[in-house]
Amino acid sequence: MKRLLMIAFYAVAIISMVMAQDDLIMKVDQQGKVGFVDKKGTVVFNYIFTGAFPFSKGYAQVFKEEKTGFINTHGVVTVPIIYDNIELWSDNIYKVKIKTSFGLLKADGTIVLPVKYSNISAPNIYGKAWIALGGKVVTGTDKKNVIAGCKYGIIDNSGNILIQPEYKGLFEFARKWKFNEIPYGEALSPLWGQKATSDTLLSNCEYMSFSKDPNSCLNGGLLNNKGEELIKMGVYSFIVKPQSDMVRYYIWGSKQTQCGYYNLITKKDFLATTINQYINDIKFITHMDYLGNITPVNNNGQSWSIIDKSGNTINSGVESVTKGEISKAWAFCKNDTWKAYNWQGEKILGDKNYEGIIFPLTEDNKDVYVIKENGKWGTVDKEGKQLIPCTYEQASAPSYGWIIVKKDGKYGVIDINNKSIIPREYENIISNTYKYPDCMWVMKDSLWYNYNIVSQSISEDGYKVVVSNFDNGYSLVQPNNMTVGETVLSRSMLELPSLNIGKDDKFNNSQNAFGFVIGKDNKQYISLPVTMNLYEKVVEYIKKNNNQPLDQSQSRRLLLSLTKKSRSYPLTDKITDDNWDY
Amino acid sequence: MNTLKILPILLTTIIVSSTATAQNNDNTMKYRRSSLYSLMVNHTDQQFASEIKEAFIGMPIPDKYNDHDLSVKILTLDKKLLNVSSNEENNTISSFLKNNDIGSRLVAKWFDRDYISGVCDMNLVKERGLYNASTFDQILAEKSERSQALIMDAGEDLIGNTFVIVNDIRYVDKSKGSATVGSILKILGKVAAEYSGNSTYSDLGNNLGDIAATLKGFKVKINTFLYKLDWNKAISMSFYKDQYCATSDTTKKQTFENARNNYKLMYIGKQESSGSTTSFIGIKENEPVVMVRKACQRAVDENIANLQHNFDAFRTKSPLASIDPITAYVGLKEGISKNSRFEVLEKQEKEDGSFIYKRVGIIEPIESMIWDNRYMAAEECAPNATIGATTFKKISGGDFFPGMLIREIDNK
Numbered sequence: 001m002k003r004l005l006m007i008a009f010y011a012v013a014i015i016s017m018v019m020a021q022d023d024l025i026m027k028v029d030q031q032g033k034v035g036f037v038d039k040k041g042t043v044v045f046n047y048i049f050t051g052a053f054p055f056s057k058g059y060a061q062v063f064k065e066e067k068t069g070f071i072n073t074h075g076v077v078t079v080p081i082i083y084d085n086i087e088l089w090s091d092n093i094y095k096v097k098i099k100t101s102f103g104l105l106k107a108d109g110t111i112v113l114p115v116k117y118s119n120i121s122a123p124n125i126y127g128k129a130w131i132a133l134g135g136k137v138v139t140g141t142d143k144k145n146v147i148a149g150c151k152y153g154i155i156d157n158s159g160n161i162l163i164q165p166e167y168k169g170l171f172e173f174a175r176k177w178k179f180n181e182i183p184y185g186e187a188l189s190p191l192w193g194q195k196a197t198s199d200t201l202l203s204n205c206e207y208m209s210f211s212k213d214p215n216s217c218l219n220g221g222l223l224n225n226k227g228e229e230l231i232k233m234g235v236y237s238f239i240v241k242p243q244s245d246m247v248r249y250y251i252w253g254s255k256q257t258q259c260g261y262y263n264l265i266t267k268k269d270f271l272a273t274t275i276n277q278y279i280n281d282i283k284f285i286t287h288m289d290y291l292g293n294i295t296p297v298n299n300n301g302q303s304w305s306i307i308d309k310s311g312n313t314i315n316s317g318v319e320s321v322t323k324g325e326i327s328k329a330w331a332f333c334k335n336d337t338w339k340a341y342n343w344q345g346e347k348i349l350g351d352k353n354y355e356g357i358i359f360p361l362t363e364d365n366k367d368v369y370v371i372k373e374n375g376k377w378g379t380v381d382k383e384g385k386q387l388i389p390c391t392y393e394q395a396s397a398p399s400y401g402w403i404i405v406k407k408d409g410k411y412g413v414i415d416i417n418n419k420s421i422i423p424r425e426y427e428n429i430i431s432n433t434y435k436y437p438d439c440m441w442v443m444k445d446s447l448w449y450n451y452n453i454v455s456q457s458i459s460e461d462g463y464k465v466v467v468s469n470f471d472n473g474y475s476l477v478q479p480n481n482m483t484v485g486e487t488v489l490s491r492s493m494l495e496l497p498s499l500n501i502g503k504d505d506k507f508n509n510s511q512n513a514f515g516f517v518i519g520k521d522n523k524q525y526i527s528l529p530v531t532m533n534l535y536e537k538v539v540e541y542i543k544k545n546n547n548q549p550l551d552q553s554q555s556r557r558l559l560l561s562l563t564k565k566s567r568s569y570p571l572t573d574k575i576t577d578d579n580w581d582y
Numbered sequence: 583m584n585t586l587k588i589l590p591i592l593l594t595t596i597i598v599s600s601t602a603t604a605q606n607n608d609n610t611m612k613y614r615r616s617s618l619y620s621l622m623v624n625h626t627d628q629q630f631a632s633e634i635k636e637a638f639i640g641m642p643i644p645d646k647y648n649d650h651d652l653s654v655k656i657l658t659l660d661k662k663l664l665n666v667s668s669n670e671e672n673n674t675i676s677s678f679l680k681n682n683d684i685g686s687r688l689v690a691k692w693f694d695r696d697y698i699s700g701v702c703d704m705n706l707v708k709e710r711g712l713y714n715a716s717t718f719d720q721i722l723a724e725k726s727e728r729s730q731a732l733i734m735d736a737g738e739d740l741i742g743n744t745f746v747i748v749n750d751i752r753y754v755d756k757s758k759g760s761a762t763v764g765s766i767l768k769i770l771g772k773v774a775a776e777y778s779g780n781s782t783y784s785d786l787g788n789n790l791g792d793i794a795a796t797l798k799g800f801k802v803k804i805n806t807f808l809y810k811l812d813w814n815k816a817i818s819m820s821f822y823k824d825q826y827c828a829t830s831d832t833t834k835k836q837t838f839e840n841a842r843n844n845y846k847l848m849y850i851g852k853q854e855s856s857g858s859t860t861s862f863i864g865i866k867e868n869e870p871v872v873m874v875r876k877a878c879q880r881a882v883d884e885n886i887a888n889l890q891h892n893f894d895a896f897r898t899k900s901p902l903a904s905i906d907p908i909t910a911y912v913g914l915k916e917g918i919s920k921n922s923r924f925e926v927l928e929k930q931e932k933e934d935g936s937f938i939y940k941r942v943g944i945i946e947p948i949e950s951m952i953w954d955n956r957y958m959a960a961e962e963c964a965p966n967a968t969i970g971a972t973t974f975k976k977i978s979g980g981d982f983f984p985g986m987l988i989r990e991i992d993n994k
Contacts, residue, residue: 025906026906026907027907028907028948028973028975034948050950051948051950051951051973053969063950087968552698553696553697553698553699556697557653560653561651561653564639564651564653564654564655564656565635565636565639565655565656567653567654567655567656568624568635568656568657568658569654569656569657569658570657570658570659571623571657571658571659571663571674571675571678572659572674572677572678574681574682575654575682577697579653579654580652580653580654580682580687580697581652581653581691581697582652582653582687582688582690582691582695582697
């Protein structure tokens, strides 16, 4: 019993202490000055402040005329009231300003960064921010506010300096190139250009490029996230973000481009290929990133070689290359024969030579590979063991465990165990984009029908065009021979001037832009045709309406409301009723 | 001491502590608002007409009002509006409202009247009136004096507080005969595309300078005309008796159509914006339509605030956000200054389900603690842009409680 009483006593005491931190109450006197009293009304701070925010976590921000600082609940000014501005920067850290300089501190007065920086950006979602030292704010030639003549650095969201502010040019690897984009292919290159003062970083700053020019990353070097110099400036013309400890580089002149790699572990580089063209004239992907131990390198646009991290050629004369993102594998075609390797360079799918390889699209069937043998398609596992015999004329990549297959000229859907989901009776099928859909679109007699997988039946109505596979529960469809009347409303859905009815051909040429919204139950959910650009908003409204179909009146009102901005009327006109929702 | 008795005290303590700093956002607080329909007159003879229209469409109905917009928002005029500077009722504007039966359409919206069948319902009245839905239906079904009182309450405090503002927006052209360079968006769209490459900026030449100079001094002059729906006892009785139908009724439907002209809008007054230049701070150069939106939004808000100062009927109520200190979600956007005064109102529900508001005190804002809640105040780093509410001091009255409302009264 005594022990329980002691526990209760200390618990109340702790809770009281916690409460005491927020116990000061802000009061205002007749002159409009602010002070603080405790719960008993005893003045803890006199009415000397011109403004204040309420206490939070034991501190309150206060103002004296134009200056601001912090006080605590014990009558102490913890942060002197000398700052021009204080704003919350990250968790318990505040960004403070005196004239044109910034710093970071905590409400208890702990200095995190002294007030000497010309800019401190807000932290990004990765908890990284950039800082600038020196220079001054100018409006650049592109009319942005930037810090001219400064040096950049990087901090984390606790205010720790990761990269000292010593670099005139400091760039993230945030410029994305797509898989087929020439000449770099899939890559992250430095994002050049000065940052506006309000910009935040875009990446986690795992690596940064640096140079002498704030507007150019050419001839830049490489830093890691501790600020250590990995590659000096001026060694390479251009680099992309390291992958698997390998840095892809370019050295270009007016008539030649050298393509190679720098190994961050061995600290050695090697030349992979030389192309007798200036970089901007190259019309193919030069060499790719290492995603493991191997990578493809292009031989002047003629063929590919596959090399390891020391630059040794493992395979040459490769005609085609595909990448499996989910399987973390490559597939190479040489002499019409396909082979697959994981990113470490180990052969997968057994020792066979295939006529085709298709990688899975989704994580849940990442070890199911669609392959072609003897002119037919089937599936194997990673070791090459047969899962589904090669009996199909065509097969799609596995998507959420389902594969679209063709046999005897007809399409159907099977699962990865070769069990029929949709019988092979159709001219075409649209692939599922989510797991276990209730229905999918199938084509019969050149029209699309909604196939209900549960009841194994298709809808009565077929459509000429369908958009979306009921991802959001609905689809936009176009019946065969659909004609949309030219009205104020239908014109405004196309953003055509409503007063030009019958005066131009623009409406008639846009009939294909319309469709009806139907649900999985094949019912029409809005009584009027809508255009693709309004489809999402209409679905959003239907869902807010408890997924009930809209009647004629509701449909008309909704569409009139959504097209308000497309319709304008002379002030002197009487506007006809078909323009009004009420 | 019995062990079990200790725990409730601790729990109570914890609960009190955890709710001490809870705050509500104005938008989630439920209180009766006036309803507003806002239109613009777009001057197609002017530069930036398209951008101004875009900006206006993007402006929501202010959160102190219920959105009572109809499906027509944009009116066009290819010359200056006749007599726009006069404070008298503008014939062109009033004729538009009359000829297009705006009054009847606002009433139809209140009752969600189906344009095909004429069927009406009271759902919007119940929702905006914050009535208990089932009690409301029950009292109405009685067809008693209580029912009448409820209808009168809904009429006076809700339907009768429906307003229309027509904003005549003109761009103040500061150019001195320089060549028209076309749509802002087209020019700067081209510039933005060039930014993404590695070209230098110096070859953009003078076009950007012209546009930027124009935008930097971007001004609009807005005349806002204010009208109020005339909803009196006679109109109300006629509507409920002969035109309101909960099920399809051809006769009642036709009666409403024939009576559209009877629903009128009363002219209240007009406000012209000060035409001050809006600063460019906080706006990126490749987002010019933001500049146009900022200028238009600030001017419309200024006009609405001034109309509220000048016309009692248009004044809005706002809830107290906290009572110690006294704060509310109003600020410079509502035209608050150190000279503003507000009455504190307590809502009281009568037996018949209707409401009255009783004054229980007067408060004034503290000059250094007026919230700058104007559009984009935070982006331009305006002082007090981030304080979130205005703090007041009590001038007179007793204790205030959460849920009380404030409404501006005439300055001291």
